[in-house]
Amino acid sequence: MLIGLQNVTFEFGARVIVEEATWHIHPGDRVGLIGYNGTGKSTLLKVLVGEYLPSKGTVEKSKETSIGYLHQDLLSFDTNDSILEVAMGAFQKVKDIEKEIELLGKELEQTSDEKLLHLYSEKLHELEILGGYTIHHKTEEVLQGLGFSNADLQRPYKEFSGGWRMRVLLAKMILQQPDVLLLDEPTNHLDLPSIEWLEKYLKHYQGSVVIVSHDKFFLNRMVNKIVELYQQQLHIYTGNYEFYEKEKQIRIELQQKAYENQQDYIRQQERFIERFRAKATKAAAAQSAMKRLDKLERIEQTEIERPNIRINFQIDKQPGKIICELKDVSKNFNDIQIVQNTHAEINRGDKIALIGANGKGKSTVLRMIAGAESFIGERNWGYNVQESFYAQHQLEALNLNHTILEEMQHCGSNKTDLELRTILGCFLFSGDDTDKRIKVLSGGEKARVALAKVIVSKSNFLLLDEPTNHLDMHSVELLAEALNKYEGSYILVSHDRYFISQTANKIWEIVDYEIKEFKGTYAEWVEWKERMAKQELIRKKEQIAVDNTTPAIIEEKPKPVQAIQNNISKEQKKELQKVQRQFQKLEEDILKMNNKKIDVELALSHPESYKDKNKFLQLEQEYTLLQQQIKAANKEYELLFEKIIDLENSVDK
Numbered sequence: 001m002l003i004g005l006q007n008v009t010f011e012f013g014a015r016v017i018v019e020e021a022t023w024h025i026h027p028g029d030r031v032g033l034i035g036y037n038g039t040g041k042s043t044l045l046k047v048l049v050g051e052y053l054p055s056k057g058t059v060e061k062s063k064e065t066s067i068g069y070l071h072q073d074l075l076s077f078d079t080n081d082s083i084l085e086v087a088m089g090a091f092q093k094v095k096d097i098e099k100e101i102e103l104l105g106k107e108l109e110q111t112s113d114e115k116l117l118h119l120y121s122e123k124l125h126e127l128e129i130l131g132g133y134t135i136h137h138k139t140e141e142v143l144q145g146l147g148f149s150n151a152d153l154q155r156p157y158k159e160f161s162g163g164w165r166m167r168v169l170l171a172k173m174i175l176q177q178p179d180v181l182l183l184d185e186p187t188n189h190l191d192l193p194s195i196e197w198l199e200k201y202l203k204h205y206q207g208s209v210v211i212v213s214h215d216k217f218f219l220n221r222m223v224n225k226i227v228e229l230y231q232q233q234l235h236i237y238t239g240n241y242e243f244y245e246k247e248k249q250i251r252i253e254l255q256q257k258a259y260e261n262q263q264d265y266i267r268q269q270e271r272f273i274e275r276f277r278a279k280a281t282k283a284a285a286a287q288s289a290m291k292r293l294d295k296l297e298r299i300e301q302t303e304i305e306r307p308n309i310r311i312n313f314q315i316d317k318q319p320g321k322i323i324c325e326l327k328d329v330s331k332n333f334n335d336i337q338i339v340q341n342t343h344a345e346i347n348r349g350d351k352i353a354l355i356g357a358n359g360k361g362k363s364t365v366l367r368m369i370a371g372a373e374s375f376i377g378e379r380n381w382g383y384n385v386q387e388s389f390y391a392q393h394q395l396e397a398l399n400l401n402h403t404i405l406e407e408m409q410h411c412g413s414n415k416t417d418l419e420l421r422t423i424l425g426c427f428l429f430s431g432d433d434t435d436k437r438i439k440v441l442s443g444g445e446k447a448r449v450a451l452a453k454v455i456v457s458k459s460n461f462l463l464l465d466e467p468t469n470h471l472d473m474h475s476v477e478l479l480a481e482a483l484n485k486y487e488g489s490y491i492l493v494s495h496d497r498y499f500i501s502q503t504a505n506k507i508w509e510i511v512d513y514e515i516k517e518f519k520g521t522y523a524e525w526v527e528w529k530e531r532m533a534k535q536e537l538i539r540k541k542e543q544i545a546v547d548n549t550t551p552a553i554i555e556e557k558p559k560p561v562q563a564i565q566n567n568i569s570k571e572q573k574k575e576l577q578k579v580q581r582q583f584q585k586l587e588e589d590i591l592k593m594n595n596k597k598i599d600v601e602l603a604l605s606h607p608e609s610y611k612d613k614n615k616f617l618q619l620e621q622e623y624t625l626l627q628q629q630i631k632a633a634n635k636e637y638e639l640l641f642e643k644i645i646d647l648e649n650s651v652d653k
Helices: 041-049 072-076 083-110 114-129 135-145 162-176 192-203 216-222 241-276 283-295 362-370 404-409 417-426 431-435 443-456 473-485 497-503 522-547 562-567 570-604 613-652
Strands: 003-012 015-025 030-034 056-061 067-070 180-184 208-212 225-230 233-237 322-333 336-347 351-355 376-381 387-390 461-465 489-493 506-511 514-519
Touching (some): 003 041, 015 041, 015 056, 030 216, 030 241, 041 067, 041 208, 067 162, 072 162, 083 114, 162 180, 162 192, 216 241, 225 241, 322 362, 336 489, 336 506, 351 362, 351 497, 362 387, 362 461, 362 489, 387 443, 404 417, 404 431, 404 443, 417 431, 443 473, 473 497, 497 522, 514 522, 522 570, 570 613
Parallel strands (some): 030 208, 030 225, 067 180, 351 506
Antiparallel strands (some): 003 015, 003 056, 225 233, 322 376, 506 514
């Protein structure tokens, strides 16, 4: 065991988070820690790392166990150092040795002391053992995997937004390679390519991993165990999220059956007691039955307790046909171009998902539409448009010193405190909860406050930047359902594929600095993209078929005249024919391998391939093997080609 809880009870004020909980994390564990918003998942991680002490029980941890803990509070960290320097903080011991070597080198310039020279050699050896000569490469590799370009690596950390800062800190934590990695909503600030990179990295990670996440796809592919925090108890399931859903349903059905059987037994015993308690001959038996019932451990009914936020978007006024129009719009950050001379139009009834990799400027475009970002060009609002902007980073959007009620009072709704409290009740903030400070709320609770502010506005146009961040899976489903009933228009940025598929009727994508629009759902867009990719791969395949025909130099080579051939020994003729046959066979093999590689690339471009862990790993291994085989075949191709030229030159002579 690396770390664990033994009969732990933890109370946060008057609220019990867990009671008599036992949970051990072992080497190789990949755990998904799940539960409804506000149940205390993030708090439980803080108990594990020792930030909070349990009321009862113990947190057990081996002295040698190292822990890496990624959480939202890390955003308070700030520095002028480059992101490369921040991430390389993972190798503090190596950096300390490098400084020692530098100082020793300066001393050796002044003296030829043998002891110093010996110490210098020892330090160099120690640096080599710790992999000190590869830390720059490793750090760059991890940062690039998480979406940073080479140009970003020397930029100051403080220039980046909250989401990108979290990536830097995630990179640092990964590079430290702790025995246990605790990740609190790691996918919240990652785009799809970065999530896929993180999945691939964590699959080969040597330590144990505990992940708090609302992303079903991510959990299904990453974990081999689910720990559910439900009704102050920890329920452990050995399998991924899909297994948990099925197993939980089976457990519920078994518990319900046991509950019903026990209720039948209790009713029988109560009837027996009622009938015979007054009869002298049966009084003792009735007393025994009463004692049995008193000692009986009651099975609870299995009605699922889950908090249902009641989201009901309303609009005050109907807008005109055009909501917003962008004309000849350009935006750049120094040398980074976001959009250039692009046009876009949002019409009444549009429900747009703005998608693409991070760094393409999705949130920037959203802020441009909202008027929160300067740009070149025109942005024209339509008639009667009332907009409301749900910001991505709740720490930046909410005043941490306000109470929940004060935050609602400052959003300009002109509603009474009683009306505001009623709305907050729909978002699971009741009674004294409304007097909590924003700074003590969990990520999910902050997200609910921000959503409540949007609801209060009665806007007919919503701009939603990652609205599912920090929401549990059930709340994401409720939000999607509410947006489907919403009579207004909206544009949203999200990396949650399930959420986009449930909410969008148009897709926007930033391609070559322009906003490209696809009229249709996310599923239709994926199908269209796959069709386009397939056509492109077929075109490539046809081109490869042309390129892999027998080189013109060989075909155009004039056949030697009979007189010269007669001077060549039979052995040379046989050798030439043999090599030519090998060459022709190799050409056919290379063509087949290239065609197979294109088929595998097409399969890897299909989102369905990433849902099945085994299928993905098989495709990845096949692709790597094909690359190696093609490389080896091309090398052999060159050698055979040179051999044919040499043999034919002999013929010419």
